[in-house]
Amino acid sequence: MSIVINLDVMMARRKIGLTELAKEVDITMANLSILKNNKAKAVRFTTLNAICKALDCQPGDILEYVPEEEGIRISEEGI
Numbered sequence: 001m002s003i004v005i006n007l008d009v010m011m012a013r014r015k016i017g018l019t020e021l022a023k024e025v026d027i028t029m030a031n032l033s034i035l036k037n038n039k040a041k042a043v044r045f046t047t048l049n050a051i052c053k054a055l056d057c058q059p060g061d062i063l064e065y066v067p068e069e070e071g072i073r074i075s076e077e078g079i
Contacts, residue, residue: 004064005043007036010055025050 011021018036022029027047034040035051048059055061 002065002068004066005035005038005040005062006064007032007051007062010057010061011036014055014057016055021051021054024054 011017016024018029018032022032025032025047027050035043035047048062051062052059
């Protein structure tokens with residue numbers, strides 16, 4: 001997929017853990033983990049809004065477009 005979710009990066013920058021963010025955003029840890037691990041196929045704007053509010057960031061800090069060839073290369077490097 002061409003959209004990469006950098007939630008783990010923003011969480012590290014803000015020094016907030018999965019449990020704390022899940023409580024603040026009112027989302028299950030399982031669903032937040034899916035987002036954090038770049039496994040999500042979709043994200044609701046209300047969820048994105050709550051995450052941005054909790055992390056004091058912009059949507060572009062979390063979502064990134066990576067052209068397909070680069071996305072494949074990144075995936076292969078991560079193996």
